[in-house]
Amino acid sequence: MNAETGHSALQEAAKRNLWLHFTRHSGFADADIPMIVRGEGQYVYDQHGKRYLDGLAGLFVSQIGHGRADVAEAGARQGAELAYFPLWSYAHPRAVELAERLAGYAPGDLNRVFFTTSGSEAVESAWKLAKQYFKLTGQPGKYKVLSRHIAYHGTSLGALAVTGLPAIKMPFEPLPPGGVRVPNTNFYRAPSFVAHDVTAFGAWAADEIEQAILREGPESVAAVYLEPVQNSGGCFPAPPGYFQRVREICDTYGVLMVSDEVICAFGRLGHIFGCDRYDYVPDIITFAKGITSGYSPMGGMMVSDRLMEPYQKDQHTFLHGITFAGHPVSCAVALANLDVFEKEALLDNVRSNEGAFRATLEKLYDLPIVGDVRGDGYFYGIELVKDKATRETFDDNESERLLRGYLSHALFDAGLICRADDRGDPVIQLSPPLTCTQEHFDEIEQILRDVLTQAWSHV
Ligand SMILES: Cc1ncc(COP(=O)(O)O)c(C=O)c1O
Numbered sequence: 001m002n003a004e005t006g007h008s009a010l011q012e013a014a015k016r017n018l019w020l021h022f023t024r025h026s027g028f029a030d031a032d033i034p035m036i037v038r039g040e041g042q043y044v045y046d047q048h049g050k051r052y053l054d055g056l057a058g059l060f061v062s063q064i065g066h067g068r069a070d071v072a073e074a075g076a077r078q079g080a081e082l083a084y085f086p087l088w089s090y091a092h093p094r095a096v097e098l099a100e101r102l103a104g105y106a107p108g109d110l111n112r113v114f115f116t117t118s119g120s121e122a123v124e125s126a127w128k129l130a131k132q133y134f135k136l137t138g139q140p141g142k143y144k145v146l147s148r149h150i151a152y153h154g155t156s157l158g159a160l161a162v163t164g165l166p167a168i169k170m171p172f173e174p175l176p177p178g179g180v181r182v183p184n185t186n187f188y189r190a191p192s193f194v195a196h197d198v199t200a201f202g203a204w205a206a207d208e209i210e211q212a213i214l215r216e217g218p219e220s221v222a223a224v225y226l227e228p229v230q231n232s233g234g235c236f237p238a239p240p241g242y243f244q245r246v247r248e249i250c251d252t253y254g255v256l257m258v259s260d261e262v263i264c265a266f267g268r269l270g271h272i273f274g275c276d277r278y279d280y281v282p283d284i285i286t287f288a289k290g291i292t293s294g295y296s297p298m299g300g301m302m303v304s305d306r307l308m309e310p311y312q313k314d315q316h317t318f319l320h321g322i323t324f325a326g327h328p329v330s331c332a333v334a335l336a337n338l339d340v341f342e343k344e345a346l347l348d349n350v351r352s353n354e355g356a357f358r359a360t361l362e363k364l365y366d367l368p369i370v371g372d373v374r375g376d377g378y379f380y381g382i383e384l385v386k387d388k389a390t391r392e393t394f395d396d397n398e399s400e401r402l403l404r405g406y407l408s409h410a411l412f413d414a415g416l417i418c419r420a421d422d423r424g425d426p427v428i429q430l431s432p433p434l435t436c437t438q439e440h441f442d443e444i445e446q447i448l449r450d451v452l453t454q455a456w457s458h459v
Contacts, residue, residue: 007047010035027404034412039066042433042440044417053443055418055432060231060263060379061294064340065433071295071336078332087115087326094331101338102302105272108281109305114318115326116299119262119288120154123225126258126284126301127158128320130222136310139219139254146212146224146255148184150424152232153225153260162225165232165423182212182224185236188372188383188391189425202239210249218253223284226257228264228274234381234427235374243280250283256307257282262299266290267341267434269377270350273302277376283307293337298330346434350378353437360441361430367452378436382428382448384455393425398459402426406458407451416447 014033019025035047042065043051054062064071078094085092099113114129116122127145134142145162147153153162160169161179169175183205187198194201213221226246230236250257259282264274266287271277273285284307288299311318341347354377361380364370371385384402386392394402399422407420407428419429428448432440 007035010047024404041065041067042436050415052412052415052417053432053440053447055416055430055444057290057431057433058294059289060268060431061289063267063290063434064293064337064344064346065435068293068295068340071293071333071340074336075296075329075333078329082328084324084328086321086323088321092326092328092331094328094335095326098326098331098334101335102300106285106302107273107276110281110283110285110302111305112303112308114301114303115331116288116301116322117297117324117327117330118154118299119260119286120156120159120299121322121325122262122286122288122299122301123153123162123258123260124156124158125320126225126286127162127223129284129301129303129307129318130256130258132318132320133256133307133310134222136316141219142222142254144178144180144216144221146180146182146209146221148226148230149181150184150233151225151227151230151260152423154262167423178222180212180216180221183208184230184233185238185242186230186233186424187236187239188374198239199241202242203245205239206242206245206249209246210253213249213253213255218255221253221255223256223258224250225260227260227262228269228278229376229379231263231379231429232421233424234372234383234421234429235376235379236381237374237376238278243275243278247280247282256284258284258286260286262286262288263290263379263431266293266337267346267350267377268379268431270347270354272341272347291337292330292333293340295337296327296330296333298327298334300325344435349437350434353441354378356438357436357441360438360445361448363445364448364452367449369452369455375430378430378432378434380430382430384426384428384452386459394459399426402455402459406455410451410454411447414447414451416444416451418444418448 036044037047038045044054045051102113103111131143147162147164149164151164153159161175164181185205187201190201194204259275261274269277283304285302292298361373369384372383386394403420403422421427
């Protein structure tokens, strides 16, 4: 079988047997499914040998970049030594070493690590931990969770109940009860009475959390979930003072603050944990993705000593577990990944280059379709607008033609992997490997400039 025959057999099998996630399969009736076959550094290659700059780090995952044999080999060595053993009543050395190392990085007294295999499981585990914690400590009515409009916190039913995107929830309702929405921190779309002042906007958005707690009844609210920078909607950093005010509110009403760092931990914002960048200490941090840079799957949560305390008394047990959580291979890979962070000073790389990344993307402001460039670290959203002066957005049909009819394919064809998304207003999202430097920023900007310049004719 020659190479081309092999490629088309793979295409046919993919169309016949593989179910892609969050993907409209009808879109591939007359088109090939993109087939990525290998990666090296900041780039991946398709089955025809074409190269793409991975401007999304896979899916906010590949922090150290692709093709690192040293990290892959750490997994292989662990597999040969001890491929699997559960964390149900047993420990194994790599899980212990990783937990100790993560506790060393985490702020405050977040010294306890509960591993999962994914971000959704981490989000859901935090909710279960909170519910049982309050039952153990004499507040059994506390079960509700607050989260922000348009925020994505995962797809399993519990995590979906925390998610703030009605369209991806509707088909699966009824969901577990208790999810309550509060405003997000999209300053570009701030209500007019606070649109002039970012700090006032942040104070209003935080105070809305207090209002929601009072409305629901503090005795019923267990936790509030916040990302350091909200991904869905297109990278909303929080205004100055926002997290500090939320911390105060949580302390006042005995509500747990969960920092969902499935994207924002492990260097995305120039720190191991995103909360450090904005100087707040949550009660729980949920993480996944970048902890292994994708060389093996893993998620988890960092938990404060205070929350662990009741679980250590009497006959109490956190009645929750996952077979593959804290998998030895994933732990070994995570340790090797964190070694790369240290040896190659990746946090420093992000901190010293993030200004250049922002400045390079901001050059795109000269295009009429670019309304807002926002984000922090190596994590940016570019909001596309119909009218820059009025900030008018595209209607559903226009957005459909623009994003799915044109941008997604055009950016990929031009050699850039990023995300054109309209779960909120239309945005392009960027989250490149943390090893990127100016040459990659320039390549991203150039491709975006070419493709966005053509975009008008496709609306
Ligand atoms: C903030 C946040 N939480 C949770 C999740 C769910 O993670 P996973 O896809 O690993 O289940 C994601 C995934 O992108 C996320 O961005």
